[in-house]
Amino acid sequence: MNEAAYCPVGKAEKLLLATDGTEYSEGAIREAISFAGKCSSKLYVMSVIETAMEYESIAQKHVELEEEERLKHLEAIKLRAQSAGVPCETFICTDNEADNCIVAEAEERQVDMIITGKRGAKGLMKLMMGEVVAKIIQRAPCKVLVVPKEAVISYKNILVATDGSEHSNAAVVEAIGIAKRCGGMVIALSSMRDQGGYEEATAIVNKVVEQAQKEGVTAEKVTPQGRSYEAIVDVAGGRGVDLIVMGTYGKTGIDKFLMGSSTEKVIGLSKCAVLVVKAT
Numbered sequence: 001m002n003e004a005a006y007c008p009v010g011k012a013e014k015l016l017l018a019t020d021g022t023e024y025s026e027g028a029i030r031e032a033i034s035f036a037g038k039c040s041s042k043l044y045v046m047s048v049i050e051t052a053m054e055y056e057s058i059a060q061k062h063v064e065l066e067e068e069e070r071l072k073h074l075e076a077i078k079l080r081a082q083s084a085g086v087p088c089e090t091f092i093c094t095d096n097e098a099d100n101c102i103v104a105e106a107e108e109r110q111v112d113m114i115i116t117g118k119r120g121a122k123g124l125m126k127l128m129m130g131e132v133v134a135k136i137i138q139r140a141p142c143k144v145l146v147v148p149k150e151a152v153i154s155y156k157n158i159l160v161a162t163d164g165s166e167h168s169n170a171a172v173v174e175a176i177g178i179a180k181r182c183g184g185m186v187i188a189l190s191s192m193r194d195q196g197g198y199e200e201a202t203a204i205v206n207k208v209v210e211q212a213q214k215e216g217v218t219a220e221k222v223t224p225q226g227r228s229y230e231a232i233v234d235v236a237g238g239r240g241v242d243l244i245v246m247g248t249y250g251k252t253g254i255d256k257f258l259m260g261s262s263t264e265k266v267i268g269l270s271k272c273a274v275l276v277v278k279a280t
Contacts, residue, residue: 006181007039008155009113009143009174016111017045018102021073027147028117029077031273034153035115035145036086045077045090046105048098067092099135106140113143118267134264137248137276143174147273152242155182159241161189161232161266164204167247170279175245176212176219185218187239191231192223229265236272244274 017032019025036043047070049063074090081088093101106114114136137144147153160175162168172188179186188208190201205221212219224231236244246263267274 007041008035008153008178008182009039010177010181012036012039012041012112014109014111015039015041015043016102016106016109016114017043017077018114018116019045019047019073019077020117021047021070024149025117027149027151027273028115028145029080031145031147031151031153032115033077033081033084033086035113036081036088037084041086041112043081043086043088044105044109044111045074045081045088046101047074047092048101049092049094050098051094051096063094067094099139102136103139103141106142111142113145114140115145115147118146118148137263143278144276145273146267146276148271151271151273153273154184154242155179156184157187157239157241158184158243158245159187159189159232159236159239160208160245161191161228161262162204162208162247163190163228164200164207165247166279167277169247170277171245171247172208172211174275174277176208176215176217178243178245179212179217179219180215185220186212187235187241188212188219188221189232189235190223191228192225194225198223227262229262229269232262232266233269236270242272244270244272246274246276248276248278 015032015036017028019029032043049066049070051063070092078088078090095101102114155178158175158179160171162172175186188205190204192198192201201223205223209219209221222235224235232244244266248263263276
């Protein structure tokens with residue numbers, strides 16, 4: 001199957017790429033343009049300049065200089081996108097909270113997916129390694145794809161992490177759909193704290209394998225013991241995984257409080273891209 005002929009996620013009319021202008025955004029830029037080309041998407045590219053309102057007068061000159069650099073960066077991305085036949089629109093957002101800008105733009109433009117890098121030295125990418133990544137994932141109206149600098153997504157080996165919850169089930173459906181469209185395989189992972197969880201974890205991954213096989217997708221199952229984020233990262237690294245698909249929790253109550261400390265840690269530690277989806 002020729003993966004270039006298929007949009008990996010089925011439908012992605014509008015994509016939003018968030019970049020901080022550093023080298024750490026390169027993986028996200030490359031994959032966003034590739035993704036948009038496969039999906040015939042319009043690509044919005046934004047950069048966030050963070051400001052501290054209490055120091056606004058002092059920082060104004062610095063903001064102006066940074067804005068000039070970001071504009072050059074965005075123009076370079078636009079030229080890359082256009083040379084690949086991808087329609088592209090760029091803009092800068094100035095705010096003291098990066099996630100506010102990103103979520104607001106995603107909602108206003110009704111995008112299907114947010115794409116960003118990680119491990120940046122400043123601005124958005126620095127914050128993405130901490131609390132802000134959780135805020136964006138919680139609040140985003142769409143999927144979020146986080147791409148490390150060196151990561152390349154071939155959609156051949158897709159790991160889906162699941163605990164059998166509603167949000168994990170959404171990730172399973174997404175992973176199987178990507179594998180089916182792109183000719184890839186799925187590795188279904190459900191971790192367990194100890195051997196007492198073996199039966200439950202096995203039942204969960206067996207269900208995923210059965211779902212995949214019904215769609216004509218090759219699937220394997222793993223039930224490692226230990227902390228979930230460590231198991232996910234270890235299996236991904238050892239099995240040549242190029243995309244991890246995970247679910248997130250809802251926006252209210254205890255689910256919000258519990259939301260993905262595991263997801264955040266996987267994003268922080270993984271060398272491959274991580275796609276976070278939520279139940280509708």
